[in-house]
Amino acid sequence: MKSEQALFGERLRNAVKAAGYAESPSELARLLTRHGGDPTTPQAISRWLHGKSMPRQRNLKALAQLLRIEPTALQYGTDTTSRVRESRTEFRISAPDQHAIDAFLVLPAKARKIVRDLIEHLGEERERKR
Secondary structure (H helix, E strand, O other): OOOHHHHHHHHHHHHHHHHOOOOOHHHHHHHHHHOOOOOOOHHHHHHHHOOOOOOOHHHHHHHHHHHOOOHHHHHHOOOOOOOOOOOOOOOOOOHHHHHHHHHHHOOOHHHHHHHHHHHHHHHHHHHHHO
């Protein structure tokens, strides 16, 4: 039977992958503080990813926010065997893209217009290259 730490490491690696991030301890360390976590070394995050240790509660919550997953699901997993769910198709966006959208939404109106114009221009360039 796997230890709680090993199971957490598996859930964390799966959540990182599902969110569209690289399994990079240094990248996760950088992003963790942006989401309310305490400064952490890449070595500590590597231990989390490999099931050698677990983060403190504040960093667990920050990881969950970063990865867009419930903290309890990240810490304990979800029991899907006891519930029947219908499969449904839903639109999924990666966590980095969602964070970019969130950052865009808090920009002043003038800055949002500049970003929209840039995206439109890049789309036009793409169409011309086809």
